[in-house]
Structure formats: structure tokens, C-alpha cells
Amino acid sequence: MRFGGDMDLRYGMNPHQTAATAVPIEPERRPLRMVHGQPSYINVLDAAGAWQLVREAAAALGRPVAASFKHVSPAGAATAGPVDAVMAHTYRLDPGRTGALTSAYVRARDADPKSSYGDFVAVSEPVDAELADLLRRVVSDGIVAPGFEPGVVATLAAKKGGRFLVVEADPAYEPPAVETRDVYGLRLTQPRDAAPLTRALLADPRLPAGAVDDLLLGLVVVRYTQSNSVAYVRDGMALGIGAGQQSRVDCTRLAGAKASTWWLRRHPSCQAFEAAAKVQDRVAAQLRRVGAIPDPAGWLRDLDGVAFVSDGALPFPDNVEEAVRHGVRYIAEPGDSIRSTAVLEACERLGVTHVRTGVRLFRH
16 A cells, blocks of 8 residues: 555554544655555654654754654664664674664664664665664564665565565655644644754854764754653764653653663673574663663763753753763753753853754644
8 A cells, every 4th residue: 555545554543443544635745655564553653753853864964864763752863873882792783894874773773772672763765785684683663764775675574474564755755834633623733843953053162063963963853752852962873862751850861861771781791691682682681781780870970972952941950960960061952941041050060061042842
């Protein structure tokens, strides 16, 4: 089946909601095309959100981007870049020979591999054989990409007993300027959120180039994450993403704990596991050993240079204080809260470079 006419979904948000369909707004324009499999309602939401994230981030940063989506929010997102020794060991890769697209997905998935279990994958470039081979070895439900190299679809379609979803995105598609949602008998209409996210929002001479790129990636990430949301980003990887929390500081703590867990998994004591173990078993072994690391606070002191982005204004200095515990040195947020002066003072006191973007990025 294809996105081009009405498409019957496996079910809606829950299996008992069986009469579910996906209908293109403009029948002559197809944003997504089903290449293999029959998606559920949430699969479609994940594919659409994940594709928008990687497409926008790749355009903004000028390099391949991958995202790992779960329940309509990213568990991880990353640009192509170095695959460190822990990733190479965990995913059985040669870091010197890993291609750009595979590196982007490994870096995205490795941020929070526990949450990425059974994810929906998105990549900004056509899927090659190397990435398809990696996806054979991890637990994942589907992928959306702008194309697939010869032979790749057959490899992917064999996953999950033939139930793995393969979706092709049209990279030239532009959605309508107005979006509509039906909720409990009410029809809500608004302009699509198309505020440009560029380096111009982060024009501050105090920011190193790498921090600007990390903050820019963070802005795109939170745009496609259920609010309240924050993202911790380092070296082109979203190490911790907090989504859907009512309290912003709770969101900051949750995402910070993920970032610190990522760093603790780099401890030498977390790398001993059976050579034959599956990828997820290796991840589970690492996570079990995190709690037994001697002097974890000492190891965490070396986590530094992290960028932090918030989709809404930081309401209290406690967010800054919590972020610094996880290596944050750069913060970008909309600003203009009642206590923005106190937030800025906390940044100055704690050695954090603060940038006010003036752009709120709520998503619900």
C-alpha cells in the first residue's frame, strides 16, 4: 500500500481502535510512501515526526543526521561523526571503516539504547547496505528515509518475520502552511510551525563553533519532541532528551540522568561482556554495571562541554543548577520568563554561556 490514496492502518493508537486510515491532504502530493509493511497509527506519527527532524537538522547542519523515535518523540538524534570505542564494541563495528550514515544512526541509538529498543529509525540520506546490515542486528520496528540503495529493501523487509516497516519520504515535499486537528468535536487550526532554526539564533561570540552546532541540533530535536522538552547535546549527539514532563526541572533531571548514564557506560568496568552476546544484551550488561562503578562522581566530573536546549523559557535557576551537574557549559532557551534575570545570574555564577533565542518550540 502507498501513501497516495486512503490507506488502511493495522489499527489506531490502540489495537481495539481497528478502523484507522491515513489520508493524504493533497492526493496528488505524497509526503511518504509505504515500500513494505502495514503501519499502525503511531507508526505513521513516528515516521512523519522522525523524518521531519532528520530532514531539517541535515539541512541546518550540512551533514547526515539520524534519529531514533519512540512514541512520537526522539530517544536519540545525531549527526554523522566519530564512533567511539564503546559504540564500536557494543555494535560490532570497525570505527575506522564505519560509513557516515551508519555512524549517525549508531550515535543516535547509543544515546539511550534502552529507550531505543523497538524504535522507528529515520535517516536523512538513502539507506545503504552497511546500515541495513546493522539494522538486521538491532531490535527496531521500521525506518523512514529518502531512498534505498539496490538490495537494501529486501534485507530490511526480512526483519521481524516480514513485519518490519520500510517507508520512503519525498525530500522535496513541503507540507501545507496551515495544519488542522480534530479533538473531541472541535477543529483546531493554526499556521504550521515554520520558524527558521539557524545559526543566526545563536550568534554569540562567546560560543565556540562546535557548541553552536550542538545547540542548533538541540533546537531541531526539541521542535519534534513532546513538550515540556529539553536536550543535552555533545559533539553532534543528543545524549539525553527529556519529553512530555509537566515540570521543566523534572524534565531537566530526567534528560540529565540519561546523559550521565551515557557517560558512565564509557567507564572501563562497563565493557566486559560475552563476545557472542546480542547488541541489546551488551547494552543491558553495561547498564547493570553502571551501578557498580567505583567513585561514579569522579568519573562524571570529566563529562564537560555539553550544550543544553529548552523548548520553553527556563522558569527558575534550578534548571541551570541541575544541568551543570551533567557537564553543561552552554544553554539556549527562549528567555523572557518572570525570573529570567535570576536564570542568567545562575549561568554567570556557574560558568555557563547563556543564549536567548526568543523562539518557543512547544509540541503537543
